[in-house]
Each structure stands twice: as structure tokens, then as C-alpha cells.
Amino acid sequence: MSEVHKDYAGAKFGMWLFLFTELLLFGGLFILYGVYLHRYPEEFVKAGGELNVVFGAVNTLVLLTSSLAVAMSITALQKGNRRLTLVLLAVTIASALIFLVNKYFEWSAKIHHGLYPDSPHLKELAPGESVFFGLYYVTTGLHGLHVVIGGALLAWVFVQVRSGRVHAEDFVALENSGLYWHLVDLIWIFIFPLYYLIL
């Protein structure tokens, strides 16, 4: 195209729309959660008791910190402080990794106890508990996938900032990746109470 023009408002508008579709994607799972909780309240409480609040709480803290870091990195870039931007982005990416490692340990422990989809142990439990764990794995798995994607996106932006292609006058790539990361955080803020706290 002859003239390269950038429409920031348009780019952000598009990103918001996309985030909306992501929310709806998880919305389907939350609907199932609602219906099955309504149907099996006791089994859900029993199965939910198996989840370790410490793992969930640590991950919540990690994500909240990372959301703060990415928000600050945008301000830093706007002020032209590239070094600080890079440090803050590194913190965010590191948080994503910590989150995933933590999730790995959490899942390993569950699997070790024979609690995984299609496991013989689950088949012996009441149907409601089986459904609970099915939802637990699908929801946190899908969320984990989003953490991976968000982390990769931020790593890409990190490279762009370092090479100077994303800078104080042209930072919509960072802003949109930041928005994506906030979404990942936001969804977790729903998952955490639903699975770890209220049951």
C-alpha cells in the first residue's frame, strides 16, 4: 500500500473486540460450571476441597503482579524510558513462566493422586466429582494455553522494543499485548474463586 498510516484508535478497538470473543470462549465453560454446580452442589464441594488453595493463591499473586508490571511498562515506554520498559516486560514474562511452573506442580500432584480425566480413580467417584475435575482440567488448561500465548506475545514485543521498532511514538503493539495480558489475568480472577475458594 502506498501510504503507511496507522490508526491507533482502530487498532485498539479491534483488540477490544477480540478480547470480547476470548471472554465468550471461556463463557461457554462458565455456563457449564453454573449448570453442573446447580445439579451437583454436594459433589462439587467435596471435589473442590481437593484443590490446594495455596497453589491458586500464589498464582493469583503472580498474575496480579505481572498485570501491574505490564501496565507500568506501557507508561515507561510512553515516557521514553526503554530500559525500564524492558525490565518491566521481563518481569511480566518471568511471571508467566512462574505461573506455568506452579501449574505444572499443581497438576502433577493431582495426577499423582489419580485425579485426571478418564482415570480409574475418577470413575469410582460420584459422577458430579468426575464432572468437576473434567471442568477443572479443561478450564485451567485453556487458561494455561492463554498464558503461553500471552507470554509469547510479550516476548515478541520485548524484542520489538529492544530493537526500537516499538517506541514512545508507536507503542500500540505493546498496549494491545498488555490488554491481552490483562484479559488472561481477568479470567483467572474468575477461575480462582469459582474453583478454589467458594467450594
Next chain:
Amino acid sequence: MAETHLQATAPDRGFLTPREDYSGLFSWIFSTDHKRIGLLYFWSIVTFFLTGVTLGLLIRLELFLPGKTIVEAQTYNAMFTLHGVIMIFLFIIPGIPAAFGNLVLPIQIGAKDVAFPRLNLLSWWLYAIGAAMALGSLFSGGGAPDTGWTFYVPFSVQTTTNVSLAAFAVFILGFSSILTGLNFITTIHRMRAPGMSWGRLPLFIWSLYATAWVQVLATPILGITLALVLVERLLGTGLFDPTRGGDPIMFQHLFWIYSHPAVYIMVLPGMGVISDIIPVFARKPAFGYKAIAVSSIAIAAAGSLVWGHHMFTSGMSDMAVLVFSLLTFVVAIPSAVKVFNWVATLYKGSISLDPPLLFALSFILLFAIGGLTGLVLGAPATDVHVHDTHFVVGHFHYTMFGGTGMAFFAAMHYWLPKIYGRMYNKRIATIAWGLIFVGFNVLYLSMKVVGMQGMPRRYYDYIPEFTRLNQLATVGSWILGIGVFLMFFNLIRGTFRGQPVGDNPWGGATLEWTTSSPPPTENFEVDPVVTHGPYDFKAAGIL
């Protein structure tokens, strides 16, 4: 393509002119020009449509006689599944928005391109990948999927055929659809030319706008539903399995929460095409512009609340059945508003019966028949009788094929001369239209009647009493098939050999008719400023 030969007869080939940056095919599949992407979509969609038609003809051939006619039962199951998947996900959903939306949306609002040209190219690539996977599911794994396009559990989780790949393919196609919708919404909000107020948007744009919202808001639900079928198959999570506390009815809810609104993704753009065509060929401003525009939004909104009418016989509370039935009837209102406005636009117009209008008129008639038989299905008492019979198959072919399919054909005959700068043979186009119209009604009316008599859908065999009507339907499918192939033959010949047409062969007043045919790469030589409404033929200097 015989480039040199063509350049001799048509001096300016606009955006079709070969590019320097990439050569040949690559200048198309890596192009970010919305018109090139539109044509990529168009020709891939047409290819799949013809594949789907061929499968449809084979299905009908098998049903010519009771018992085995040409294939075994398992092959039959695979055939109607693939026919459904192709027609729904590769033809009718992307059809008008992705092909004609991409071709004309930016031109109609006076923009150089869509808001995100590279995302637009990505959408097409996703479409191509999804389509390749859907076809690949035929030849890999445990064989061609046999679930029907709805992938209903528990069968879709238990069958050993290659449902996983097919479901994943549809997931990718959904992603492509979302990106197109997102792109269009942003484009319409941000890229309108000076003077192109919301009140001056062509009605086609209004319909694409409403469609795009449905694409963005409904498709993610389909994504998660199919993802769940995938994990059920791969990991056995049991979310839809009653023995583990799951519920297959929940699958149906999730599936239809998407798939009923998807009906509007299919039909709204078609209505938009019709709303654009009728004023041009009646030489009159669209009657009730506002009502048509608003009814698009109303259909999109109300249509999102009626999914339960697919499940009257699946076991829902009586209250739920009542509410869903009522809401279903409500959607008929904005659709009827449109039909009345089209008819009012035609009333006392000076009508020229060119091919685009012929297809537009058959849209109105066939869609109305489809809509009315829809009410039979929307009322629980009658639905119980005809549920899952050929009556249903007749009904949705009337709405989807008779509706959106005809609108797609109308759009081809309306806009291709603009895009290629050449006109097809109008007499052959009219003959093809006649064959299609007659064949269509013979085929699907017979299917409705035999369905009413009790012939179930998705059945390989039937009792001898149904033979006569099935044979009639099959003969209808032959007439229809000949018409379809004649139509495409004529169009393809026209795009290569047809008479060059000027900028405005039909006398339209929307912006695309003010630029050259084919349009230049940047759409307009001079950036347009809009001074009148889309159907103000006087102000455009046409009347």
C-alpha cells in the same frame, strides 16, 4: 490466464493487473488488497460450493430407489456429513460476507482497504487451512466423519471415524469468521469517507455490520463446544457423558447457542444484497431505508435468543419450550418488515428484469416459503410431528439455498461485471436462472411433502410408499444441477471473454459504481466525498 490477450481488449485492468512484487499465484495468495482477497475467497467458495452440489446430487441419486442404489450406508452417512459441513462452513457462512463483503465493503464506504489488511489475509489463510483439514478428514484417521454437520454427542465422541480432525477444522474456520467480522466492524466504524454518515450507509453495509456482530459474539461459543468434543474424544473428560455426570443436552444448548445465530450470519448478508439490488432495478429509492437497517440489527439481536427451538423434542421444561417458541415467532417480524419494504420498493417502479433482479426476486419468494415452513417447526405441537424428517431438510434448503444461495447468485450477477469489467451473456444467465428456479422447487417441495408423510432425514433407505416423491425430487436435482453448472459456465466465460462494460452498467447510485471497472488498486483515483444517500438516483445524476 491469457493476460496479453485480455489486455488487448480491455485497456485498464485496474487491480487485476499483474503485480511486480510477487509473480503469478503469489501475487494473489500474499496480497493484502481487499479485492484480491475477496476474489480468493470467491473462487475458493465457488469451488467448494460445486463440490457440495456434486455431493448433493449423489445423495439424491442414492435416494432415487429404496435400498442400495449407488453406495453403501456408511458412505451415504459420510456423504451427507461432508455435504453439510461443506455447505454450512465453507459455503454459506463465509459466502457473502467474506467474498462480496471483502470485494465491495471498502469501496461502498469510500475506503482504500479494510482496517486490518494483513489480518484479512490471515483470515483467508485460516479459511484455506480449515478447508484443507475438513477435506483431509475424509482420507485420514478412521475414515470420513459420519456424524452429520452438527457433531451431536454422544455419537460424535464414540464413532471411530475422523471426527477430531473435522471438528478442529471447523474450529479454525470459526476463527477465520471471527477475524473477518472484527475487521468489518472496525472498518465500518473507522474508515468511512467524508460525508458517509450512518444514515447514508448502503443497506448491504448495514447487514454486514449486523452480521459481523453476530460473527464476533456467537462464534466463540461454537469454538468452545467443538474444543470440548475434541477433549472428550482425546482425553475422556466426560463433560457430556451421563455416566460421569455430564449431560449431552448441554452440548445441544451450546451448539445451538451458536448455530441458530449462525443462521443469521448466513441470511442477513443475503438480505443486504437484495436490499441493494432491488432499488437499482426498480429505479426507485429503497422504501423504508431506516426500517430495513434497523430490522437487520433486530434480527441479529432477537435471533440470538431462540436457539432452544432446535431442542423441543430433546427434553426441556414446558416453560422453556413455550418461551423459545414465542421468541422464535418474534424473529419473523423484522424479517417480514424487510419483505414488505422490498415489495413496496418494487411497487410502481420501472422494473428491468436483469439477471440480478431475477435472482433477487426468487430470493424473496423462496425465503418467504422457507420462513413460513419455519413457523411450522417453531410451534412445538407441529414440530413434534415433522422433527428430523425431510420436511426439515426441505425447510432449511428453502431458507439457506433458496435464500442465501440465491442472494449469492444475485450478488455474482450484480457485482462481477464491476470487478472484472466484463459482462456475461444475459440470455444464458436468464435460462440458467429458470432451470435453477424450477429444479429447486421440484426438488425441495417434494422433499417437504415426503417429510410430511414421515420420511426421516439422514436415512439411507425408505419404505416403498415414498418412492414416487423421492424420484421426483431426484429429477428436480438434475434440473437444478444443470442450471447451476450452466450459470457458472456463463459467468466464467463472461469474466474472460465478455463485452467490456462501463463504470456503471446497472445505473447504481452507491459508491462502487463511481469508480472504474475493474477498480484501481486504491479503489478511487480521487478520494470520494459523499454528498447523497445510497439510493438517491436523482442526486447521483442517474435519473
